[in-house]
Amino acid sequence: MTAPETTPLPGRTLVAGVGNIFQGDDAFGVEVIKLLAGRTWPAGVEVADFGIRGVHLVYELLGGCDLFVLVDAAQRGQPPGTVTVLEVEPEHMPTPTGVMDAHGLAPDQVFAMLSAMGTRPGRSFAVVCEPADTDPGMGLSDQVREALPAAVRAVEGILEHATEEEQEMEADNGVHAD
Helix, strand or coil: CCCCCCCCCCCCEEEEEECCCCEHHHHHHHHHHHHHHCCCCCCCEEEEEEECCHHHHHHHHHCCCCEEEEEEECCCCCCCCCEEEEEECHHHCCCCCCCCCCCCCCHHHHHHHHHHCCCCCCEEEEEEECCCCCCCECCCCHHHHHHHHHHHHHHHHHHHHHHHHHHHHHHHCCCCCC
């Protein structure tokens, strides 16, 4: 598989993997980021492992972000290993409820915390995988390990689509990228 083209994306893009490596399949986001981290990405694209540091991710997003891709394990009632791409619409971002665990912010809690702070990233996506086993222990289940390439392709697709949209907007406005 080849690395994505190096055409710059608009502004800042953050691809963030989250999860607990000591909870089996919850490490999915971290493992996807390991596969993406060694590649060359367009200017403005940052690929980072936030692990269980959800609050750090929120603070990172406070600095502004035009495109945000969150990669995580999430139970959605699908067969284990199912990768789903969700676009998080600003009007559907959750509001904070109850006490949040600073070391275990779920994706909806990250968005809720941002909303509570009066900000939100630009366009936002979640690339999630249905876990098979999140019991204490290290290592992904076979189903989730086999889903890693699909998640990498999903992130690449989101970034590629964003690049194409930016190039179309530039062409419509008579701007030529160097």
